[in-house]
Amino acid sequence: MEKGATLKSKGKEGSFKGKDDSSIKSKYGRKVRINFEGPLEPKTLSSPKYVGKDDTPFPKGYSSKGGKGDKIANGGKTPAKEPQPLELKIELELPENVKCISMMDCEAASILQGIQDQMVTLSKDPELKLPVPFDKGLQYAKRGVHYTNPQSVRKVLETLTKHGVSNSELCVIANVGPESVDEVFSLVPSLKAKRSKLSEPLKGVLSELAKLKESANLASQLEEESQHGGKSTQGGKFT
């Protein structure tokens, strides 16, 4: 069953069934964690002693289920398999001859909001009605927005492109709004390969984003407060 599952997933990326998924995924999840702890220590400490120390517990933990085979699979698979899900696919799946730019949720929200506002003025014509996916899309884009100004977010994130981070990866980072560097690497595994190079610039970017987020929060809070203030005075009038 295991063999079948891995074969299938290799042969045909697109065809997914519940069972195959879970077996792949549970293995994958475990590996992620181990990989995560592994290279982190030796890299930050970068002394050969630690590498040696780190090596020993590795097979031990794994020897209970599969031992050597698992270790080999672990070494060989993670780099080959993990970068694939995120960026490669996206360019492959969309036809090459069309222009295609991935957008952050906040950018999408501002565009869609603009269309909706425009639509309100045109809505005398009942024929022109925005479809359900539009509303859902707008709702989704607005809900996930952590920032008020898409351009400034874009500007902050674009500093990462020179480190080889693709546009779609930038968008995922913006949409998720991670708080720590570890979170980024865990959620966007394709970046792990560049971990040593990326950690520092990422830290800067995240703190910048946190500032932007805070200012956005403040703005929305102020807005809410002013609304609430209006309401309470109204309420006061009624009583």
Added chain:
Amino acid sequence: MFFHIVLERNMQLHPRHFGRNLRDNIVAKLMKDVEGTCSGRHGFVVAITGIENIGKGLIRDGTGFVSFPVKYQCVVFRPFKGEILEAVVTMVNKMGFFAEAGPVQIFVSNHLIPDDMEFQSGDMPNYTTSDGSVKIQKDSEVRLKIIGTRVDATEIFCIGTIKDDFLGVINDPAAA
């Protein structure tokens, strides 16, 4: 994730729409035909944002209809494998739960929910940790990772997981 993308489509128009308003008619028909549809390749076409150009019309033999090649920009929403999404739970059952991120439906099987979360039946079915600190029920917001998509001509169906680091409930309506 949302994309801004340029697509092309042949619009067939009846001759009664010709004349001064030809362009407007083509655009109106395009919006009616395309917005809100889902193509497996590009995802959900959420909105058309602009027309790049409209080519020369070609008369269809025998019918009198004329087809115009139209290049247009649009915003599409397409999930892809490995993407992290924030989704709202719409239904919970013992097989797992369904969640919605924009126009896309995502199913998270109970195999892909952390092992320490148990299914609780009742009029508000949910998944809860043994200490009761984390609860997934209808209208919860979860952060999930898409691990598989099935794409066919008219719909996109996703399988997601919350069994990984930094995934799971981000907002619990019961606690709020």
